Amino acid sequence: MPAEPVIAGAQADDGDAGHGRFALRNAAVYAITAIGAVILLVVAFREPPPASAVATDRLGPAPGEQVEQYLIDARTSLDGADTDQHWALVSFTEYVTPQQLPAAAEGLRISGVIQHVPVDRVQTPVITVATPGGDEPAVKSGEAAAGLVAAQRFRDQRSADIARLTESRLRAGCACTAGLVVRGTLPQLRDLATQPGVRAVQALPADAVAGRFAVSPLLPGSGDTVTPIPDDGPVPTE
Incomplete structure (x- = not known):
């Protein structure tokens, strides 16, 4: 596991050319080692990253995918009679607080929590925090995500304002x-x-290996198609 941040499949949208966004928002995924847990930053829905030997499976919809088709595929992924353990992505209808997560998981082992501060027409980062066993790491995942955002450097004032709002x-x-x-x-x-x-x-096959699958969340606000979040609105001051 790398000791320094690793950018995987970084691709900028055509509309971002010359826009000067900070590293969090220009990369598709950052993998960072912190206190023994891997924290993945998924900034926005970009073009699919190139295939690699690390991420061979995927949880979540692909950019441009029809949401209804993804929901059908997710239901199909749960078919089967085996009793093996499977990694799975749980997508909520509405955003919830970290304190609600132990109950929301129905006693299942939580290995990752996806945090995203929803702001109308502002592209805030999507942060997936890997968590060890037990309820406490999941409940504290918001604070962990905030700390990671606060540690970043910014290239322009809008990026800094978005990070400040997200952290707060x-x-x-x-x-x-x-x-x-x-x-x-x-x-x-x-x-x-x-x-x-x-x-x-959505479940992966039972032979999927931890750390070798990508996660691209279905955000509660996603409509008919998985598309990039607009970023042309004012950033709230609080």
């Missing part, structure tokens, strides 16, 4: 959790998919 709201315990990565059996995951507030549960 995450530290305040906002309802900013968009989804979870969990581990459970297919029967457990099928049951979780029926719970109120759960939009979709």
